[in-house]
Amino acid sequence: MPLFIGTRGNDILRWSASSQLVSGLEELLSQRWERQSIPEAAALLRQFQGGLDEELAREMAAQRELEEILREVEQAATTGELAALSARGTEFARNYFTSRRSILAHFEINTELHDRIVARSIALTRELMRSKGQGEPPAFALLVSGDRGRGEHGIASGNHYFLLHEEAPELNYLFIHGAIAALKEAGVIQENPLWHGTLGQWERFVAGTGEEQGADDLQREQRLETLADLGPLLGDESLGHRALDLARDAVQRERNGDLVQRLGRKAVAAPVAVGLFGRYRLLKEGEQRGKIDLDGTALLPLQATLRVLALEAGIGCGGTLERIQWLVERGSLSVELAERLLKAFQILVQWRVAAPGNGGRYLDPANLDEAQDEQFRGAVDAVLTLQKIAYQKIFGQG
Numbered sequence: 268m269p270l271f272i273g274t275r276g277n278d279i280l281r282w283s284a285s286s287q288l289v290s291g292l293e294e295l296l297s298q299r300w301e302r303q304s305i306p307e308a309a310a311l312l313r314q315f316q317g318g319l320d321e322e323l324a325r326e327m328a329a330q331r332e333l334e335e336i337l338r339e340v341e342q343a344a345t346t347g348e349l350a351a352l353s354a355r356g357t358e359f360a361r362n363y364f365t366s367r368r369s370i371l372a373h374f375e376i377n378t379e380l381h382d383r384i385v386a387r388s389i390a391l392t393r394e395l396m397r398s399k400g401q402g403e404p405p406a407f408a409l410l411v412s413g414d415r416g417r418g419e420h421g422i423a424s425g426n427h428y429f430l431l432h433e434e435a436p437e438l439n440y441l442f443i444h445g446a447i448a449a450l451k452e453a454g455v456i457q458e459n460p461l462w463h464g465t466l467g468q469w470e471r472f473v474a475g476t477g478e479e480q481g482a483d484d485l486q487r488e489q490r491l492e493t494l495a496d497l498g499p500l501l502g503d504e505s506l507g508h509r510a511l512d513l514a515r516d517a518v519q520r521e522r523n524g525d526l527v528q529r530l531g532r533k534a535v536a537a538p539v540a541v542g543l544f545g546r547y548r549l550l551k552e553g554e555q556r557g558k559i560d561l562d563g564t565a566l567l568p569l570q571a572t573l574r575v576l577a578l579e580a581g582i583g584c585g586g587t588l589e590r591i592q593w594l595v596e597r598g599s600l601s602v603e604l605a606e607r608l609l610k611a612f613q614i615l616v617q618w619r620v621a622a623p624g625n626g627g628r629y630l631d632p633a634n635l636d637e638a639q640d641e642q643f644r645g646a647v648d649a650v651l652t653l654q655k656i657a658y659q660k661i662f663g664q665g
Contacts, residue, residue: 329363333376340383346391346452349384353454356380360421361620370616377421381455385409386501388453392445404442405435408507409500410514413459416498417586422566422619423628427493428456428500430463431510469510473517488533491526494518495574497584515583527578531661534571535654540564541647547632558629566615569608569650572657576600579661587612599660604652611646618643 336356343349360376363369393404410416413426420426430446432439443463450456464472473494475487494514499507521527540559542548548564549557559565573590582593591608594600600608619627635643 332359333379337379337383340380340387343387343391346388346449349387349391349453353380353384364620368617370613370620373421373616373620374419378415378418381415381420382500384453385450385455388449388455389446389501392442392449395445396441401441402438404438405433406503406506407432407442408502408504408510410497410507410510411500412493412497415500416496416584417570418498418589419586419616422616425457425459427459428461429469429497429510430461431466431469431502431506432463433506434465466506466509466513470513473514475517487526488530491518491521491530491578492571492574495578495584511584518578518583519581522578522581527575528661530571531575531579531657534568534575535658535661537568537571537654538564539568539647539651539654541644541651545644549632550629555629557633558631560628561615561619561630562628565647565650566619569612569615569653572650572653573608576653576657576660600653600656604649604656607645607649608653611649614642614646 333356336352336359340349340352340356343352357377357380360373360380363376364373389409396402396404408431410429410431411426412429414420414422415426428450430443432443447456447461447463450461462472473490475490495518497511497514499511538548540548540561547559550560570587573587573594576594576599577585577590580594580597580599582590582597585593588609591600591605591612595602595605618630621627630643632640
């Protein structure tokens with residue numbers, strides 16, 4: 268279990284990992300303690316102390332390396348430097364994950380790196396405007412949906428960004444286009460465009476009325492999923508809170524409508540990686556023929572089903588782990604299923620981020636040993652059980 272300094276101490280996965288570590292140490296000590304003389308017992312304790320010291324030294328070294336990367340981000344003079352630091356930080360996160368296999372630390376490292384790069388990109392845009400005598404941009408707020416919105420940055424799927432600003436046409440034009448260029452050059456914005464507009468335009472966008480920038484790219488279902496995973500990122504807190512409140516109101520208005528049922532129908536009907544008679548559902552064509560699509564048949568069905576259950580229960584924005592915890596507290600999930608889902612999410616994310624790019628998305632079942640095969644099937648079975656629970660909750664049928 269990683270001891271990464273700065274990770275959240277109230278995470279349910281961390282509680283579980285800590286408990287497992289302590290239990291393992293207690294069991295090992297109890298097995299050996301009774302057979303030890305006093306000198307041997309002292310040597311055994313020194314051995315454990317030495318091991319813990321080595322672990323702590325490695326964690327401190329990792330912490331120093333990350334802090335150095337983040338310092339350089341804050342001091343970067345160009346977006347090109349930010350892009351290089353992003354690649355360096357991503358490689359650090361991957362190396363740390365390879366050695367520790369902690370998805371919590373992986374999320375936290377990638378999220379911190381992402382947020383610092385976004386903040387510095389915006390700061391460079393403002394500095395450039397000042398240097399050209401273009402003045403200060405008006406108040407703005409940057410929101411994000413997707414992996415980062417759920418606090419799970421680093422899995423690999425894209426984010427959607429939303430830039431809200433006050434009315435100031437000339438300054439807005441200069442700032443928005445400068446910010447978009449900076450974020451693209453820094454590698455933050457890739458496939459998905461950045462939506463931008465005033466609070467009034469945002470209100471129409473979240474309500475699905477009016478054709479604002481990017482609105483025609485998101486149908487009603489996609490918009491609701493996007494808003495359900497929305498979170499604050501940067502900028503004026505008051506403007507950001509108002510924008511989030513409008514988004515939450517829009518989500519709540521849809522709670523008892525047909526849209527949640529449509530999303531629920533899609534989530535529970537999504538095919539999972541293990542089909543009838545225990546056979547793997549494999550891709551039948553393309554470069555990845557004969558492999559399992561981890562995203563399409565495991566991770567995304569898990570996230571989508573939890574999202575729709577949270578929507579049905581009136582639970583606000585949150586990540587996968589928070590949704591599991593909240594659904595247990597609301598009585599929508601049993602503790603036993605929650606534990607299975609936590610393990611499933613951990614296993615699926617570990618495999619997903621194990622290889623760079625989309626390499627980790629595809630799993631070759633021929634490379635699984637017996638224990639891994641059993642582990643993966645258990646994770647998929649937990650997702651399937653969740654889909655059955657969601658069907659019963661949303662449609663009232665067993």
